[in-house]
Amino acid sequence: xxxxxxxxxxxxxxxxxxxxxxxxxxxxxxxxxxxxxxxxxxxxxxxxxxxxxxxxxxxxxxxxxxxxxxxxxxxxxxxxxxxxxxxxxxxxxxxxxxxxxxxxxxxxxxxxxxxxxxxx
Amino acid sequence: xxxxxxxxxxxxxxxxxxxxxxxxxxxxxxxxxxxxxxxxxxxxxxxxxxxxxxxxxxxxxxxxxxxxxxxxxxxxxxxxxxxxxxxxxxxxxxxxxxxxxxxxxxxxxxxxxxxxxxxxxxxxxxxxxxxxxxxxxxxxxxxxxxxxxxxxxxxxxxxxxxxxxxxxxxxxxxxxxxxxxxxxxxxxxxxxxxxxxxxxxxxxxxxxxxxxxxxxxxxxxxxxxxxxxxxxxxxxxxxxxxxxxxxxxxxxxxxxxxxxxxxxxxxxxxxxxxxxxxxxxxxxxxxxxxxxxxxxxxxxxxxxxxxxxxxxxxxxxxxxxxxxxxxxxxxxxxxxxxxxxxxxxxxxxxxxxxxxxxxxxxxxxxxxxxxxxxxxxx
Numbered sequence: 359x360x361x362x363x364x365x366x367x368x369x370x371x372x373x374x375x376x377x378x379x380x381x382x383x384x385x386x387x388x389x390x391x392x393x394x395x396x397x398x399x400x401x402x403x404x405x406x407x408x409x410x411x412x413x414x415x416x417x418x419x420x421x422x423x424x425x426x427x428x429x430x431x432x433x434x435x436x437x438x439x440x441x442x443x444x445x446x447x448x449x450x451x452x453x454x455x456x457x458x459x460x461x462x463x464x465x466x467x468x469x470x471x472x473x474x475x476x477x478x
Numbered sequence: 479x480x481x482x483x484x485x486x487x488x489x490x491x492x493x494x495x496x497x498x499x500x501x502x503x504x505x506x507x508x509x510x511x512x513x514x515x516x517x518x519x520x521x522x523x524x525x526x527x528x529x530x531x532x533x534x535x536x537x538x539x540x541x542x543x544x545x546x547x548x549x550x551x552x553x554x555x556x557x558x559x560x561x562x563x564x565x566x567x568x569x570x571x572x573x574x575x576x577x578x579x580x581x582x583x584x585x586x587x588x589x590x591x592x593x594x595x596x597x598x599x600x601x602x603x604x605x606x607x608x609x610x611x612x613x614x615x616x617x618x619x620x621x622x623x624x625x626x627x628x629x630x631x632x633x634x635x636x637x638x639x640x641x642x643x644x645x646x647x648x649x650x651x652x653x654x655x656x657x658x659x660x661x662x663x664x665x666x667x668x669x670x671x672x673x674x675x676x677x678x679x680x681x682x683x684x685x686x687x688x689x690x691x692x693x694x695x696x697x698x699x700x701x702x703x704x705x706x707x708x709x710x711x712x713x714x715x716x717x718x719x720x721x722x723x724x725x726x727x728x729x730x731x732x733x734x735x736x737x738x739x740x741x742x743x744x745x746x747x748x749x750x751x752x753x754x755x756x757x758x759x760x761x762x763x764x765x766x767x768x769x770x771x772x773x774x775x776x777x778x779x780x781x782x783x784x785x786x787x788x789x790x791x792x793x794x795x796x797x798x799x800x801x802x803x804x805x806x807x808x809x810x811x812x813x814x815x816x817x818x819x820x821x822x823x824x825x826x827x828x829x830x831x832x833x834x835x836x837x838x839x840x841x842x843x844x845x846x847x848x849x850x851x852x853x854x855x856x
Contacts, residue, residue: 381603401587402601409579418580418589418598 362452365391365470373406373415378456382443385410385426390467392426393443393454400436413467428464447472493835497847501856502677502825508778509542510854511678515757517541517631518853520642522759522772524627525666525786529555533577533592537570539774541631545618546570548581550592557618557629563596564588569615581615590615624761625662625788626770645755651716658741659768664788667767668804672783672811676818677825678758678775679850681783684814685752685760685771686710687840694813697806701725701732702750708839711752718749718763728764730805736766736793756849762807766793769807779822785811 360378368374368386376382381396383406394415396406403419410416414423414432422436429439444455445468452470501507523538529549536547537560544560546569560569562583569581569590580597581590589598594615602608619630621638628642647653674681684690688710691699699705702719711719721728727735728750738747742765751763758773767789774782787804824830836843 397603402603403598404603407598416579419582419587419600 359446359453359455362454365447365450365452368452368470370470371410373410374452375404375406376454378443378454382454382456383415384445384452384454385415386470387413387426387467389470391445391447391452391470392465392467393445394424394426394429395440395443397440398422398424398436399431399438399440405440427466429462492838494841494844495847496683496833496836496843497679497850498833499825499827499830501850502680502822503778505778507854507856508677508775510856511775511850512542514853514855515541515850516775517543519632519636519757520621520628520630520638521757522626522755523547523557523629524772525770526555526622526625526627526662527666528574529627531576533579534574535570535577535581536574537572539776540629543631544568545629545631546581546615547620547627547629548577548592548594551579552593555620555622555627556592556594557620557627558594558615559618561616562586562588563613563615564599623662624656624770625664626759626772642755646753646761649711649715649753650751655716655746656763658743658746659739659763660741661761661768661770661788663790664739664768665791665794666786667789667794667800668787670785670804670808670811672785672815674781674783674815674818675779676781676815676822677778678773678781679846680818680821680825681773681781681815682754682757682760682846683843684818686754686843686846688713689837689839690817694817695810697730698810701728701806710839711750713839713842718746718751721748721750727766727803728806729802730809731802733802735764735803736789736798738765739767739790754846756846767803783811783815 360376362374362376362384370386372386374384375396382393383396384391384393387410396404398405398417400422401419403417405415405417408415408418413426416423420435423432424440429442441457441462442465443457444465446453447468521540524536524547528536532549532551534549538545546558546560549555562569564586567583567585569583587600591597594617596610596613619635621628646656650656688705689708691705703722704719725732729735747765753761760771762769767787770786772784776782
């Protein structure tokens with residue numbers, strides 16, 4: 359597990375970036391947290407610097423949009439998805455479990471105020 | 479009561495000199511003016527309402543620099559040099575438009591927030607030693623006053639109060655007087671842009687005097703009969719030219735205009751005030767509207783003049799016809815700019831090498847002449 363920080367340090371609408379095997383971006387959207395690979399699959403740019411609208415993030419460079427739940431791009435210029443990662447919230451602190459391999463599954467948003475999540 | 483200055487009496491002779499002809503034609507002089515006048519002073523770049531919503535932008539040329547005016551997501555307006563920090567491409571080439579959430583260079587996609595901060599660039603994350611905080615767009619000093627965006631390209635701008643505000647106060651005689659028109663609350667009812675083939679100083683000098691009024695402005699002189707005497711409102715302090723007896727409003731035929739603006743009291747009603755703010759702003763105040771000119775010098779022999787007719791929002795919402803109201807000063811502008819264009823070609827004649835002369839009712843133009851000469855060191 360990778361420690362991200364206190365949930366209160368990631369305001370709604372903002373993102374945090376942590377380093378696993380690769381950079382991972384953790385987004386806070388409408389009270390829920392999502393984690394995806396931080397680097398756009400189209401060109402090297404940080405999605406945590408992008409703009410969140412609904413459950414998607416827009417890459418700051420070429421406006422490729424990725425679904426925060428599935429990592430799938432909504433259309434060009436990105437073709438490949440980014441990986442999703444499991445978010446764990448416990449006692450107001452946020453961790454990410456980095457996915458292994460290329461294929462990842464959809465991750466529902468984790469409520470930012472979750473209290474009883476099990477920390478593996 | 480008006481305080482009357484009589485600069486003519488300070489001068490030993492009736493005729494005093496203008497600038498020499500070359501000051502109106504010489505590209506080298508114009509370059510000096512660009513850096514020492516237009517980059518060094520506060521410059522009215524746009525109307526605040528031109529940037530209606532977050533992402534609205536306008537590109538203006540000031541002192542030879544291309545400047546971007548952008549309204550941010552926080553609704554504040556900022557000014558930046560229109561130059562990418564990477565390889566210098568112009569960021570925006572359209573004169574105005576709407577940005578969604580970023581200012582992006584179309585060349586290599588260096589991407590800036592609407593606040594000018596560098597947000598992203600291809601492969602930037604692989605350049606660990608690069609501090610993006612040092613690579614934001616170059617900002618330009620900015621103030622908003624009278625519903626106008628004023629910028630200054632100087633590293634250390636002059637005091638706004640001691641220059642722009644002081645020029646308005648010097649003409650009206652009272653720092654609070656301008657507030658009567660609540661210019662920041664007025665809306666643009668009409669905008670006309672004039673492309674004038676004349677040096678910017680000919681336009682300023684023309685605007686400052688009224689010696690020409692009886693000759694080229696029949697409609698204006700009909701509304702303001704005292705203009706036939708040749709003394710412009712700028713000749714005095716705190717003096718508004720009175721409407722003629724049979725005149726109902728500041729319109730092309732003297733017919734009624736709109737309701738007097740709420741803050742304009744009886745002393746200022748039925749009068750016309752004119753203010754010059756060096757180097758490129760003219761403001762006309764009449765009871766029911768304000769006419770605001772911004773000049774954009776393009777070359778020694780070409781100046782763009784953007785003129786806004788400003789009215790209370792209720793007047794515009796009522797859908798009433800603005801034509802007779804706008805037509806009076808539009809006609810004055812055309813008459814003035816025709817005169818300036820007629821004068822410009824003669825500025826390079828050997829007949830005008832040493833310049834011309836100013837008659838007593840024009841002697842206050844001598845202060846402008848000296849201000850320009852001191853600024854450029856000639």
